[in-house]
Amino acid sequence: MSWIDVKAHEELARVREAREMGVYPYFREFETGGLHTTIAGKPIVNFSSNDYLGLTNHAKVKEAAHEAVDRFACGLSSSRVQATTVAHVELERRLAKWFGYEKALLFTTGYQAMVGTIVSLADKDVTLALDNLSHACILDGTFLAAGVPTRQPEVRFFNHNSVKSLDRVLRTRERKNALVLVEGIYSLDGDTAKLAEIVEVCAAHEAVLVVDDAHGTGTLGARGTGLVEELDLGGKVAVLVSTFSKTFGGIGGILLGTTEVVEHVQHQARSFLFSASLPVPIVAAASTILDMLEADGPAMVADLREKAAYARGRLIAMGFDLGHSNTHIMPVMCKDETKTLLMHLALLEFGVLMVPITYPAVKKGEERLRVNITRGHSREDIDRALDLLEKFGKQFGVIGDTHPVQK
Numbered sequence: 001m002s003w004i005d006v007k008a009h010e011e012l013a014r015v016r017e018a019r020e021m022g023v024y025p026y027f028r029e030f031e032t033g034g035l036h037t038t039i040a041g042k043p044i045v046n047f048s049s050n051d052y053l054g055l056t057n058h059a060k061v062k063e064a065a066h067e068a069v070d071r072f073a074c075g076l077s078s079s080r081v082q083a084t085t086v087a088h089v090e091l092e093r094r095l096a097k098w099f100g101y102e103k104a105l106l107f108t109t110g111y112q113a114m115v116g117t118i119v120s121l122a123d124k125d126v127t128l129a130l131d132n133l134s135h136a137c138i139l140d141g142t143f144l145a146a147g148v149p150t151r152q153p154e155v156r157f158f159n160h161n162s163v164k165s166l167d168r169v170l171r172t173r174e175r176k177n178a179l180v181l182v183e184g185i186y187s188l189d190g191d192t193a194k195l196a197e198i199v200e201v202c203a204a205h206e207a208v209l210v211v212d213d214a215h216g217t218g219t220l221g222a223r224g225t226g227l228v229e230e231l232d233l234g235g236k237v238a239v240l241v242s243t244f245s246k247t248f249g250g251i252g253g254i255l256l257g258t259t260e261v262v263e264h265v266q267h268q269a270r271s272f273l274f275s276a277s278l279p280v281p282i283v284a285a286a287s288t289i290l291d292m293l294e295a296d297g298p299a300m301v302a303d304l305r306e307k308a309a310y311a312r313g314r315l316i317a318m319g320f321d322l323g324h325s326n327t328h329i330m331p332v333m334c335k336d337e338t339k340t341l342l343m344h345l346a347l348l349e350f351g352v353l354m355v356p357i358t359y360p361a362v363k364k365g366e367e368r369l370r371v372n373i374t375r376g377h378s379r380e381d382i383d384r385a386l387d388l389l390e391k392f393g394k395q396f397g398v399i400g401d402t403h404p405v406q407k
């Protein structure tokens with residue numbers, strides 16, 4: 001056995017233990033796509049999906065992807081430098097217009113879009129200011145930038161969503177330029193960034209703001225273009241990054257900004273230049289979802305909001321703690337690993353998937369079930385899931401079994 005086997009064995013101790021006890025909750029195998037699927041032959045409604053508008057399995061989306069397979073196959077066998085198609089460029093043009101930016105660039109994943117953007121823009125003249133609950137793509141982009149010899153930016157964290165803390169970081173920074181990195185909606189907590197105040201602080205300190213709106217795209221703003229639209233901040237966020245892996249039904253990253261900034265990243269980002277081009281069937285699927293958003297975005301977003309408001313009202317009336325959530329992402333706080341795993345297993349037994357989020361993904365004592373309400377859930381799906389949550393919440397002591405706690 002080499003040291004890597006020894007290391008792997010040691011580090012897998014927790015996974016092994018969970019498997020032996022039959023409570024390992026991850027990598028469950030879906031037998032079909034969609035919010036309504038099966039696991040080991042059993043019907044399941046997925047409440048941890050990011051298919052926020054329920055469009056991923058729409059017949060028109062699949063049809064567009066099928067047609068693109070006939071014309072372009074599933075891959076282009078190279079990176080965008082030598083494998084760009086008319087479909088990529090046309091979608092970039094349309095996305096820029098829809099989001100309200102000069103230019104868009106498609107990456108193969110949202111993760112790569114953020115990593116590439118940070119590494120392209122950060123150098124020794126730059127302080128990177130990050131929210132301390134940042135997504136892995138922001139952290140990894142930052143750590144990669146910090147590790148590039150001769151370019152190392154200063155890296156500073158500010159307290160989650162604290163404008164005061166951000167102000168302090170920007171005021172005391174050591175480098176001339178500053179790049180502030182935040183998310184539109186924080187994916188584990190479901191809370192929105194205090195973007196209006198953050199925009200003001202950035203302006204006061206001549207800092208450039210980058211927003212990762214992976215979870216706000218398709219869910220916030222009247223047309224669904226995200227938090228910038230929701231808060232009427234058009235033109236005030238220099239760089240927006242988003243993804244096709246949630247509302248847009250597939251996989252892929254989107255970078256939006258001025259023509260020059262986007263073209264700079266396009267010629268600089270190694271995660272763009274040295275990774276294969278987004279397959280055209282995926283481009284076609286996203287493009288079909290964009291057609292739907294252009295035609296019906298406001299009605300679809302309103303539908304999602306109505307369902308989310310209904311679920312939130314019921315969950316709170318039952319006495320569940322939803323943490324800081326103010327969106328359709330509603331973590332059901334169980335605050336204990338065993339309770340979280342038991343809730344997950346009991347719900348799954350009754351056909352409801354709510355993935356447990358435990359340490360180290362969240363701090364000890366902040367364990368929760370990931371609950372995302374989507375437009376693709378029917379009222380019956382939601383009612384059934386909430387009834388089960390209430391039943392097991394009481395059974396496992398997550399909520400009291402007497403009177404509800406109103407918030």
Ligand SMILES: Cc1ncc(COP(=O)(O)O)c(C=O)c1O
Nearest residue numbers: 109110111135187214243245252
């Ligand atoms: C906030 C945030 N940013 C970026 C990403 C990465 O997106 P993708 O799945 O396209 O790589 C995710 C997905 O988990 C996310 O939650």
